Amino acid sequence: MTCPITAGVDGTEESLAALDWAAREAVRRGLPLRVVHVWRYEESLATADRDTQHGWVSEGVREAVRTVSGRHPELEVAVDVLEDGAARALAGAAAEAEMLVLGSRGHGRVVGFLVGSVGQHVITEAARPVVLVRAEDRPAAEAAGRDVVVGQHGSPEDSAEVLRFAFETAAARGAAVRAVRAWTLPPVFAYSPGSLKLLDDEGGLQPYERQALADALAPWRERFPGVPVAEQVEMGSAGQVLLETAAQAQLLVVGRRARRTAVGTRIGSVAYGVLHHAPCPVAVVPHE
Known part of the structure; x- marks a missing residue:
């Protein structure tokens, strides 16, 4: 069974950018595109019954899809308009997808589908990668010379x-x-500065970190021999180092391991930080 690339749309500029990104990625990978819109019946609109509201929503989604299909006539596109809770529906859509693509706004709070607990739920519960795309994203950002x-x-x-x-x-x-x-240096060095000399005498931790990165990359270099690889090892905060490197990236990919707390499920600080501040699209990939 071929899994589609799924885009969640809600009519915002951010979600339309996400739809465009998902369509381009589906074409590159030779995969179908699934477009999902989640809505709830508004009883406050007394002049519009459920069928009327559903018609409004469906037409808006179809208009967005027509635009994408015009750009990519070879692309197979399916549309689902779901009346459900956004968090539950999107997490379910992600489980059936190669990846789920959503829009996010600016360099602050993630909005659109990703508002407060809804966004936290989607990112932490999705079984597949979730890609966040900003409204400013353009195809030119995927030009040659920009790394993943x-x-x-x-x-x-x-x-x-x-x-x-x-x-x-x-x-x-x-x-x-x-x-x-x-x-970063292990906490022991903060309590025993003298041990830094021993660390220097043994060549420092940098060679160990470089070897650890090389070992992790080895099977993927072998599997993808045509993909050029640059290795970067830096001492510092992981979030800050990634954000600085992502300034000229076409995509930033980070892992996430959900952590359950008394106030709900949380993602790690690195994933949280890059989601809010990276200038390029961000893919959050769950660890097995």
Whole structure:
């Protein structure tokens, strides 16, 4: 069964940019496109019954799809207008997709479908990658010379799905992968500054971090020999290093491992930070 690339649309400029991004990606990968709009019946609109409201919603979605189909006549497109809760419907749509693509606004709160707990639920519960696209996104940003930047952390097993997504995307675009591994000194060095000399005598932690990144990339280099790869290891905050690198990226790929707390499910600080501040589209990939 071929899974589609699914775009969630709500009529906003951000979601239309996400639809355009999803259509281009579907064409590159030879996959169908599924367009999903989630709506709720508004009883306050006394002059419009359920069927009338559904007709309004459906026509708006069809208009957006006509525009995309005009740009990509070869693209297979399916449309679903779902009356349901946005979080539940989108998480369900993601489970059946290669990826779910949504719009986000500016460099602050994620809006559109992603408002407060709805957005948190979609990103943390989606079984497949979720890509966030800003209204300002344009095809020119995918030009040659811009890398697909991916954050690598932990062991090769920890980052396998994140690297898989980055390499598959780069291969489809004819782009290079820039793999970034950021590291900080273990807390012990804050309590024992003298141990820094021992660290220097042994060559420091940088060689260890470089080897860890090389080991994680090795199977993906072998699987995608045509994808150029740049390795970047820096000491510093992972979020800050990724954001600086993403300034000239066509896509930033990060992993996420949902953490359940007393006030609800939360994503990690790195994914949270880049979602709010990265200038390019961001793909959030769940770890296995």
